[in-house]
Amino acid sequence: MRGLSRSSFAEVEERFNAVAATADLGRLAEDAHAVAVLLDREHGLRRNLADPARPAEQKAGIARSLLGGRISEAALETVVAAVSAKWSKPGDLVDALERFGVIASAAEAESLGVLDDVEDELFRFGRIVEANPRLRMALADPAAPADAKAGLLRELLGGRVSTVSLAMIIRLVQHPRGRSLEAGLDEYIHLVAAQRQQLVAVVRSAVPLSDGQRQRLVSWLRTTYGRDVHLNTEVDPRVIGGFSIRLGDEMIDTTIAGRIEEVRRRLAG
Template sequence: MTMMGMSRASLAELEERFNGIAGSADLTELADGLFAVVSLLDREHRLRRTFTDLSATAERKAATVRTLLSGRVSEAVLETVVAAVGAKWSRAGDLPDALERFGVIAALAQAEAQGQLDDVEDELFRFGRVVDGNPNLRRALADAAAPVEARLALVDQLLSGKTAPATLQLVRQLVAHPRGRSLDRGLEEFGRLAALQRRRLVAVVRTAVPLTDGQKQRLTAWLRASYGHDVHLNVDLDPQVLGGFSVRVGDEIIDTTVAGRLEEVRRRLAG
């Protein structure tokens, strides 16, 4: 999905916010919830236009989202959609495109947390080759006249228990909601997002006070040099840190906080 102008800038800003929202969310539930909202916006064109109306305030659109979705989706899904409708989009269709992208990223982040991201990328590619080489299967999965439940049952038969859960989740999304794409193209698109996810690490920084832009740049450069990958910073303000900061990259924690040093002293004394 290629975005231009306002939409490209909005997408970049929203990815920063989404990373913070997703940090404490059930990622599988987040992905499913966002896919459901995308389906709603694809069906309800008037609602989509309402949410991308440049003359309406972000507060007004957020209130509409909360009225419509509160109690029906998780808080993480709700906050993601509120953030998205508050942004400016060049085209009405860019809003559901962005939300689908975040849903895919959530599914891929779950796979990454389970050590399965490489598997997902490979499985999406291989399934695309299987579909490409089997015209009957391609027609069966793309047959808009067939009930969605029947097409999803075929996907489950082919992939359930044989692939990573995220692979099955993403393929089901493409088959149930092709959104004008061929299955081949959708698989390629999701595969590219998997490759992008694999090349970037996420570092969660806990600090008592906001980091300056200069501090963020220096920390990012140091982490990139240390890990050999591009690194995205998620900064979590936590008054209990007391001083210093801690950084979590995957399962590794670098702790320079006063609270962390005190806890280490306590552990040594207890031992």
């Protein structure tokens, strides 16, 4: 989000934080996501509720009329605050509601003491999907019923991941909103990490890092970036030697494979 939408998100977040403090966070997450899905599907409703020319009171009234009694009070107050704000484009309203759903899930995980687990589980599931084309196709198939996808995920992950992670993954798989599953999981991971103002670093190496190496790397990244860092690690034999670190759009590559590729690019240039 940029400009007007970024400012509006910050304003709505204040209201969200106020209602979330005493809310059933799991229900809040589910309801916020459900409204995002509704607005994603109903284009006319989305345009009307995001129309900056309409009075905020009118849009709030529409939201209360449609959703009152159907979603939790905390979710309704969040939606009312969101539709009363002004957005650069209608899609930003939907993005904001989905984000608030993920943030509510992260807050729920933190309250249960499983926030680290959720970060790791989302990351690991993304790598499982990446390595299994048949699973990716089954979960991404637009013709497959949403309930069937949820059943498959419960069979695969039930008892193996936290209930918070499972709920988040099911919601994302059922309603990817035009993203690949991997891209959606990456977005969710960064929103979960932001619950503690952490950066997420993905480290790829040829062999598993020892505990000492992980601790030194986390310490160096914390000093370099001035923020806590959550480390996700991947073992990839193609790395050959060294390791690479990805933080958002930034890449630090010390691998032999990376150096070889750099030489190839220079020769080609």
